[in-house]
Each structure stands twice: as C-alpha cells, then as structure tokens.
Amino acid sequence: MRFRPLMRPGSDPFSHPTKPPLPPADHARWTARGLTIERNCRIPLRDGVEIFCDLYRPEQANSNLPLLLAWGPYGKHARTNRVFWPRSGVDPEWLSDLTAFEAPDPVWWGAQGYAVAVVDPRGAWLSGGDFHHNGIQEAEDCADAIEWLGRLPWSNGRVGMTGVSYLAGIQYLVAPLRPGPLAALNPWEGFSDWYREFAYHGGILETNFLPRACDNIQWSLNRTEDSWANITGHPLIDDYWRSKELDLEAIRQPAYVVASWSDQGLHLRGTIEAWRRMGSAEKWLEIHGQKKWAHYYMPRSRERQRAFFDHYLRDRPTSLAAWPKVRIEVRERHGVAEERAEAEWPLARTRYRRLALDAASGTMGGEVQTEGAVRYPAREGSVSFDHRFAEATEITGHAGLKLWVEAEGSDDLDLFVALQKIDAAGAPVGFTFYAFYENGPVALGWLRASHRALDPERSRPEKPVHLHTREDRLAPGECVPVEIEIWPFSVRFAAGETLRLIVSGSDIYRKEEGAMLPFPLHEQTRNAGTHVIRTGGAYDSAILLPFVPPQESTE
Secondary structure: OOOOOOEEEOEOHHHOOOOOOOOOOOOEEEEEOOEEEEEEEEEEOOOOOEEEEEEEEEOOOOOOEEEEEEEOOOOOOOEOOOOOOOOOOOOHHHOOOOOEOOOOOHHHHHHOOOEEEEEEOOOOEOOOOOEOOOOHHHHHHHHHHHHHHHOOOOEEEEEEEEEEOHHHHHHHHHHHHOOOOEEEEEEEOOOOOHHHHHHEEOOEEOOOHHHHHHHOOOEEOOEEEOHHHHHHOOOOOOHHHHOOOOOHHHOOOOEEEEEEOOOOOOOHHHHHHHHHHOOOOOEEEEEEOOOHHHHHHOHHHHHHHHHHHHHHHHOOOOHHHHOOOEEEEEEEEOOEEEEEEEOOOOOOOOEEEEEEEEOOOOEEEOOOOOOEEEEEEOOOOEEEEEEEOOOOEEEEEEEEEEEEEEEEOOOOOEEEEEEEEEOOOOOEEOEEEOOOEEEEOOEEEEEEHHHOOEOOOOOEOOEOOEOOOOOOOOOOOOOEEEEEEEEEEEEEEOOOOEEEEEEEOOOOOOOOOOOOOOOOOOOOOOOOOEEEEEEEOOEOOEEEEEEOOOOOOOO
C-alpha cells in the first residue's frame, strides 16, 4: 500500500501575491518570437485526471521536432521576466521573458530547432487532482506526460528533460519507469535524498528554506501535501521518507549531470550521488563552483546542453564524443578556479590522510599523544583547528570528521562544521556559496549526536552515512565518538595558506539580515549548557581528508 501523507486544502491559485497573473484554464494558441505557443494543453493521466501543459515550438516547423520537458510545481505561467534574484549572476540577455523558473528558455531552444513543454503537475495550480510530490504518484504522472508528448504529431518521438532543482529531481524519479520517448536526462543540481539533503542535515531540522519551499507548493484548486507537517511529524527515517526514495540504479537513459561545490546544504551531495548510482551506461558528471542559475543559463553551458541533446534527440555528431566522463573545477577562491578533465569520481589517485586534532594547540596534524579537551557554550560558541600547508596542496573529494564529544547540561548536542581557507596573511578566503554569496566556506557538515548510528553497508571512513532511524541520547558525563560527513569539495592551497576546521553549536554562516533569499538555517537545536570535544590519546578525534597529487604524478 502506498504511504498516505497528510494533506491540506490548496490555496487559491489566482491569489498568489508575487507571481504574474494566472491565465484562465482555456486553451489558446498564437505565434510570437518565432514560436507557435499553445497554452493549457490537456494531458490525460492513466486515472482520467487531466493536467495542463504549455507548448512552445518553432513557428515554421511542423514535423520531426525533438522536445525538452520542464516539470515543476512553481507555475508554468511564472516566467522570469529575465530577472532573477539580485546577485544571482544571471545576465538578462541570456534568457527571454518566456522562460519559466529554473527551466529552459523556449525562445533560445526554439531557435535551435527544439520544442519545449512546461507542465503543471497533478494538483498544482489549475491541473486536476491532488498534489503529491516526489513519490510514485508523481513519477507515474510524469511518465504519462512523456508518453503523451512523444505522440504529438509534430514530435520526432524523443523527449529530453532539463532544469534546475525540482526540475532536476523529477528526472531521477521518472527515469526508472523508462517511458518510451524519454531519451536523455540533464539534471542540473537536484538533491536525491529528501531527508539527509533537504529536511534534516545530520538529523537537525532545516528551518529557513524548508518552510519556504513547503509554502511554494500550496497553490491548488484541490489539496496538496502538507509538507511541513509531514516533515516535522517524521523526524526519523520511516515509511514517509521511504515513500520518496529513488531507484537510481534503475536509470538507464544517457545523463549529463551537473553539480556545484557552492550548493553546500542543498543540491551538491545528492547530485553527485545520483550520478554515481545511476545505471546509465553513458553518463557525464560536471562539478563547477559557480552560482547555479548563472551557470545553467550562461552561453557556454547551453552549448554543452545542446551538444548533449543534439546527439541523443537528433542523432547529430557533436563534441560529446570528446567529453571526459568527469569535469571539475578546482577552486582557489570566489571567481578563481581551474577546470579539469577526470576519468572518474571519486578520483582514483586520491590519497587519504588523517589529521589528528589537538585541543591544546588548536591545530590539526600528526598523532597527538596527550589527552586534552576544549569547551565552548553550546548555543553560540565554537572552536577551531588549523593546519598550515608547507607546499602547494590540492584537496578534492569527500571528507569525514571523527570527534569525541560530551554534553554538559543536555542529553544531546547538535554539531555544525565548516572548512575554511585562510590566506598566508591570516585572512579568510571566500568562496561562491548558495547561488548568491561570495564569502562562503570550502565545505559544511552537520550532525545531531543522538543520530550517530552509522549505516554499516553504505558508510566509508571518508564518507560516513547515518541511519537516522533511532535516537541514542547521552547519559550525564558520557563521552561518545561521532563521525560527521563533510560534503564534497575541491580546493587548492598555496604554500603558507591554512585549512581551518570550525566546530560550532549553531550555524556558522548566516544569511544577511532582511535578505529574502533561500538559505540553510537550523534554529531548533537541542543545544544547552556546554559542549566538550576531547582529543589525543584514547580520544582519536581527527579529520580524514582527500589529498590529490597532480595528474602526471606517479608517486
């Protein structure tokens, strides 16, 4: 039996306070910008429910058109008006005002000979039925829509999918069902683990972007999932979360997958994991370090998208044959990085090195024989450990942090971790962060100590994976080892520069006051009293880091 989530009455779709006016449900057709545009085409689903789709195709083309599908809950009428949030880095000249949020631009793609379909899912806006997101219902609905699109008289029978965030995640969901026309996937930064990457970082509830995202999917003539109630009502992984798990191994379609080091706390981890687990024989991974919307729409990226889709949707020879399987940016700071081709991920030549933490000196390095402890106020305090590099060094990959911790004044503790780069003069070096910011970290990690139980089948020393199926509270005076996953990253240090590890009782990075931007925060912690971190001797607190030698090295 399918899991039945809590539902809520939808909010009037015509009353949204900030989106463009919602057009009526009637079908309309016209030409503009070199396109034939059809509004509110009705797509019948297998149970008789009808959902709405807007279609854009080149005006002079009547047959044999490849088609790109954008599927998301934000309203097919909610066009960007060519302006994203301030500081997003999106040049207004890169897209037309017909572009739906995080979706392909119909004008640009139409000029390349493609049709574009933008769909409002079941129960979203004026589409029929109740809105169920990211489960088998939505997967089947999307598969039905792909089959319908592939049968359109002017279609060549091949459908590709592209888009950012939700528009990426739906691709992981529908591809395992293998609808016939679905020929190629281009997920651009979409998490693939709803619990660990979106709702509960390390078991700690995310309280800023999450409720905002839940509010964004309330617009319906019928009912929608009450996502905030479902998420907060299921703080451990159970049948609710299992109803949103993905069968990534069953994906067979060719895939061009794009992640960003900057998306710490949202899409980074899951995008890489989706690529790694996909069963596709032909798949490419790109990990950049830029602002995600700007990177999706910039001309160079769109040319890569076109090369990918031209190959699989049109059988055209393109540069795809010369693509490396993995392409990464090795970052030095915001705006400074080197793009490099690789054969695999994680990099096979990685040499993992353990840096022991020393509470007495606040450093990371060789074995620490003498036991020590450092304390900080649990709610707002922090402690740091530094490692200075004597020579140029690259660290690229996954990292694991082991800490021996104790809570004085509580039976649990929430840990927030950041890696920072410090230049030779002692100043922090900023990195692109979360689509807007330029002063972010190298990487982040989180863990609630009571969630420290590891999944023995999936965990590795450099990449601990927690079960999140039970809680193990701390007894008074109990000191326990915890292993914290630090999300993947790539960074280069010059001689004299420093890697700094910060451990804190609260979010280390905060959004700017009054800024209405999506940003990960965790404001409902269990922290009270004092945190104690023990190091040295029997307390083998240490960080395991992925050091990468130059490609030409044979050492």
